[in-house]
Amino acid sequence: MILENAFISIHEKAVKGTLIYENGTVYIKEKDIDPEITITSPFINAHTHLGDGFIESVPRLDVKSLVGPGGFKAKMLQITDREKIRDSIKYSIKIMNGEYISSFFDFRESGMEGLKLLENLDFGNITPFILSRPAGKELDKTELNELLKLSSGFGMSGINDYPLHFLEEVSLYAKNNNKLFAIHASEAERENIDEILRLNPDFVIHMYNGSIEDFEKLIARDIPIIICPSSAIFFNHKFDTGKFKLDGIKIGIGTDNAMITVPSIRSEMRIAWLYFSMEAEKIIEYSTITMQRFTGKPNNILIFNKKPQKVVRDPFYRPDRFLKINEINFE
Numbered sequence: 001m002i003l004e005n006a007f008i009s010i011h012e013k014a015v016k017g018t019l020i021y022e023n024g025t026v027y028i029k030e031k032d033i034d035p036e037i038t039i040t041s042p043f044i045n046a047h048t049h050l051g052d053g054f055i056e057s058v059p060r061l062d063v064k065s066l067v068g069p070g071g072f073k074a075k076m077l078q079i080t081d082r083e084k085i086r087d088s089i090k091y092s093i094k095i096m097n098g099e100y101i102s103s104f105f106d107f108r109e110s111g112m113e114g115l116k117l118l119e120n121l122d123f124g125n126i127t128p129f130i131l132s133r134p135a136g137k138e139l140d141k142t143e144l145n146e147l148l149k150l151s152s153g154f155g156m157s158g159i160n161d162y163p164l165h166f167l168e169e170v171s172l173y174a175k176n177n178n179k180l181f182a183i184h185a186s187e188a189e190r191e192n193i194d195e196i197l198r199l200n201p202d203f204v205i206h207m208y209n210g211s212i213e214d215f216e217k218l219i220a221r222d223i224p225i226i227i228c229p230s231s232a233i234f235f236n237h238k239f240d241t242g243k244f245k246l247d248g249i250k251i252g253i254g255t256d257n258a259m260i261t262v263p264s265i266r267s268e269m270r271i272a273w274l275y276f277s278m279e280a281e282k283i284i285e286y287s288t289i290t291m292q293r294f295t296g297k298p299n300n301i302l303i304f305n306k307k308p309q310k311v312v313r314d315p316f317y318r319p320d321r322f323l324k325i326n327e328i329n330f331e
């Protein structure tokens with residue numbers, strides 16, 4: 001099979017050209033063309049908080065009052081039945097499976113208790129990357145050990161919510177165990193990027209209020225920035241989207257809190273197009289290959305018989321076909 005004039009975003013590379021498929025082996029010939037079709041890896045939702053999807057009515061509060069420690073969401077989690085929370089997580093997983101995503105990265109709050117909410121859930125074809133978090137602010141190595149046994153690493157709220165030395169220890173603990181460490185950064189206000197970088201994050205979430213200088217430092221360290229367009233709109237963050245188009249930047253796309261928006265990466269890609277006015281091809285790249293450095297390279301690809309912008313603008317347009325692959329050769 002020969003697929004010409006394609007935009008191809010698979011196996012950590014985004015190129016234009018021709019894809020040749022022979023018995024599970026793919027050959028890609030790069031060519032400077034105007035793409036008529038779109039070929040991608042399955043999408044990846046780079047940031048979720050699935051545990052708050054049970055909240056049906058969300059007050060319009062600022063970030064701290066709504067999702068910060070001790071805020072509205074934390075209180076709701078305390079008073080809500082565990083099965084009700086699990087049911088809403090199952091609903092989120094159903095939405096994600098309907099979009100053929102390969103992985104998602106969930107920030108699990110509330111220590112071991114929060115982690116256990118996902119126990120024995122059926123994720124279908126999706127590989128979850130669950131980033132847990134210590135319940136308190138005291139270093140407890142037994143707790144860190146237990147959490148890492150059941151998760152892919154740690155996902156922390158923000159640098160100002162903890163003493164820095166605590167976060168340094170938590171990060172070091174993840175790294176020493178070959179696990180991930182990620183943190184929210186400069187969401188509602190600018191935070192100290194040098195302190196954040198001392199934590200060696202694998203990726204950071206938001207950065208809307210980071211300066212160009214902060215962005216340059218993340219780019220120099222090749223640290224991906226995860227944007228969550230719906231949540232940025234909900235919280236009315238005001239920022240110049242131009243910095244998200246700097247040369248060499250690595251961006252992932254996430255849906256953030258399930259109580260604010262359903263965890264549909266396809267809808268979020270559309271909103272990235274509208275709100276960040278990014279190129280459709282970039283948005284596809286960001287939602288497929290940026291996070292493959294953590295997830296590995298999937299062995300299936302999606303084929304859309306339409307231009308990249310159609311794929312991005314229309315979250316209801318599903319792939320026209322799927323291919324299983326064993327090997328990919330870029331020429």
Ligand SMILES: [Zn+2]
Binds near residue numbers: 048049184205257
């Ligand atoms: Zn978040």
